[in-house]
Amino acid sequence: GNSVTQMEGPVTLSEEAFLTINCTYTATGYPSLFWYVQYPGEGLQLLLKATKADDKGSNKGFEATYRKETTSFHLEKGSVQVSDSAVYFCALSELRAGNMLTFGGGTRLMVKP
Amino acid sequence: EAGVAQSPRYKIIEKRQSVAFWCNPISGHATLYWYQQILGQGPKLLIQFQNNGVVDDSQLPKDRFSAERLKGVDSTLKIQPAKLEDSAVYLCASRLPGLAGLGEQFFGPGTRLTVL
Numbered sequence: 001g002n003s004v005t006q007m008e009g010p011v012t013l014s015e016e017a018f019l020t021i022n023c024t025y026t027a028t029g030y031p032s033l034f035w036y037v038q039y040p041g042e043g044l045q046l047l048l049k050a051t052k053a054d055d056k057g058s059n060k061g062f063e064a065t066y067r068k069e070t071t072s073f074h075l076e077k078g079s080v081q082v083s084d085s086a087v088y089f090c091a092l093s094e095l096r097a098g099n100m101l102t103f104g105g106g107t108r109l110m111v112k113p
Numbered sequence: 114e115a116g117v118a119q120s121p122r123y124k125i126i127e128k129r130q131s132v133a134f135w136c137n138p139i140s141g142h143a144t145l146y147w148y149q150q151i152l153g154q155g156p157k158l159l160i161q162f163q164n165n166g167v168v169d170d171s172q173l174p175k176d177r178f179s180a181e182r183l184k185g186v187d188s189t190l191k192i193q194p195a196k197l198e199d200s201a202v203y204l205c206a207s208r209l210p211g212l213a214g215l216g217e218q219f220f221g222p223g224t225r226l227t228v229l
Contacts, residue, residue, distance in 0.1 A: 004155075034217075043117075044156070044204065044220040089155050099208065100146065100169060101218060103155030 002027045006090045006104035013080055013111050021075040021107045023064075023090035031092035033057075033066050033073040034101070038087045047075075047088070080111045115139065117221035119205050125227045131193035134224045138186070138207030144168075146218060147180055147190050148204040156204055162188060163210070192226075200228045 006023040013019060025031065035047040035057070048057035053068035062077045073090060090104040118137040126132050138145050143164050148156035159178065161168040164185040173180065177196070182188040192199055202225050206218040 036220075043222040044206075046217055046219075049217060091155070099144070099218075100158045100161055101148075101156070101206075103157070105155050106153070 002031065002092060002094065002102045004090050004092055004102055004104035006088075006107055008105070009087075009108035011107060011109050013109070015082055015111055015113050016079045017111075019075070019077040019080045019084075019109065021088055021090075021109070023073045023075065023104060025071050025073065025090070025092050027071075027092055027094060029094045031094045033064070034091045034093070035062070035064055035073070035075050036089045036091060036103075038089065038106075040086070044089070080109070082111045082113050085109055085111045117205055117207055117219055119203075119221035119224055121224055122222060123225050123227075125229065126195055127229050128197055129194040131191065132195055132226060133189055133191045134203050134205075134226075136188045136190070136205030136221060138188075138205070139219055141209065142207035142219070143185070143210040144208050145182060145188050146206040146208075147188070148206065150202040150204055150223070152201070159190070159203075195226075195228045197228050200226055202226070 003026045032051045034049045036044045037047045048059040050057040050066035056065045064075045087106045089106045091101045093099045145162045147159040150156040160170040160173045160180045162182045165182045180190045202223040204223045205221040208218045
């Protein structure tokens, strides 16, 4: 079956630091890959996505590249802000599996001023 | 456009009681999902609907959980009787049908259930 593994948190950074959250996946087909974010007190929001190998998803200064050879989709941001403090979820979906999302366990990011 | 609506936002019940959650997806979204998110974990799919038909309910504990989407729009998820381990946030999500909404799901705010 499909699975997603992401680094455990919490990750604590100072403002303007570089962020990497690792994500690797196992899939039987050719999945689409996603990063969702959950801000405190809010619902899950799509942050970025990539639908095929070597695609780069980007949004709000965050980037992730679909690496089929390493089955990875690491999230990066060059300079984090306090407002980026949230829980980040890596996820995959496959069309043949009804596009249900398989999530990783989530990584809590705390950014200190 | 309006997002996915869920109610109630919070519910506290005692074990062995029953509870129901309601979801109204984004207009035009034929596919609807219910996920369970236990504290500190990622969401896990319970059931998927396409219009008013069930696509996947393989992870739904059918001895106590049930869900319906009678008119292909709103959906209700019920737990009867509840157990302590059902304490979680129940998330509803929807997406456009077919390839137009490939993979991208829109989530509601969730219902936080506490079973005492």
